[in-house]
Amino acid sequence: MNWNEIFSLEKLIYHNPLADEQDVRDFKMEGEAVVSFPLNRMRMENKLDPRMGQKSNFVYWCSVEFPDNIAITWDFWPIREPGLCILFFAAKGIGAEDLFDTRLSVRTGTYDQYHHGDIDAFHVSYFRRKEENERSFHTCNLRKSYGFHLVSQGGDPIPSVADAKGPYRMKLLKWEREILFVINDLTIFHWVDDGKAFGKPLCGGKIGFRQMAPLIAEYANLNVYSISKM
Template identity: 85%
Template sequence: MDWNEIFLLEELLYQNPLSDEKDVRDFKMEGQAAVSFPRNRLRMENKLDPKLGQKSNFVYWCPIEFPDNIAITWDFWPIHEPGLCILFFAAKGIRGEDLFDSGLSVRSGVYDQYHHGDIDAFHVSYFRRKEEEERSFHTCNLRKSYGFHLVSQGGDPIPSVADAKGPYRMKLFKWGCDILFTINDLTVWHWIDDGKTFGKPLTGGKIGFRQMAPLIAEYANLTVYSLSKKQSL
């Protein structure tokens, strides 16, 4: 189903072109990564040797605390594979703390810290080209944490780097427990959380971009809108 049949974009809450250093001066890096803007868009790549495994991965957080009922959109270009990308959203401490609360454990990009640490979050993984099975059958996954709950999955329409043109317009819609993900307006999956099977409902919180080494990717035109749902549905 087309997202336009379900949701309405309302107020623009946040807009960031991600075109130069000043646009990300307040972003917070967990792990080690090189951030540059060779094409007037945010490029990220690992600094540490991929042979270090999880230690070579990283997360780059937008500092803004967003409310619930939002649409997140961004442009994406894959530059070098293998690797994969993740968007974290609705991220908070497990007791509702701000994600950057000093009482929370230090995070350094190692994946376990994000799904079995002291935070709650949703994470959508896309452009998954890391393991052999991910390269041979491309999917986009939605997981809910605390825990490592795979709650929804759909085909990834983005081709491998050799054939990728870009930009690919990514859109993530969250209306309470109703979550929908699209790429170039093609619905990848639509999932409704019952708030019980995989833990409590997650509301509000921060968003962040994660990459697995040695992937290189570029991002631009990050926007967040308040969202409403059409009453006719």
């Protein structure tokens, strides 16, 4: 079943072309990265040596607090691999604090700070060109945190950099406890959270882009819509 047979996009509540520095003036970087706009779209790459492991990775947060029942869409171009990309969403402190509340621990891009720290979030990883066993069959993974719960998975249709054309049109829909991930209108997974097996239900919160070094990728046309269910 296609996503548009289940959900309908309603009001556009946030639009960001990600075309120049002014567009990300309110974004918050955790870790160290180079953000540039050589083709009027946001290019991100690690600043630190990939041999530093997790310390070389980073997260770039949109500062806007979003409600529940939304669709997040963006355009994606892979430029260099290996590495992987992640979208965090429904991110808050474990006590429902704002993600940037000063009472929360400082985060610096190291992965375990995001799944075993003091925040709750979902994250979908895509364009996963990291481990040798992951490169033989590419998948997109949905995880729920606190914890490192792999709750859903689907095949990744994006080709490797040598064959990638782009833009790939990414769409993440969250309706109450349902999450649906789509690439170029192909449904990758559709999962319903029972609110028990993997912790409490998560709703609202912030979104952020994460990359694993030495991957380089570009992003444009970040949109967030309110949605309704048919």
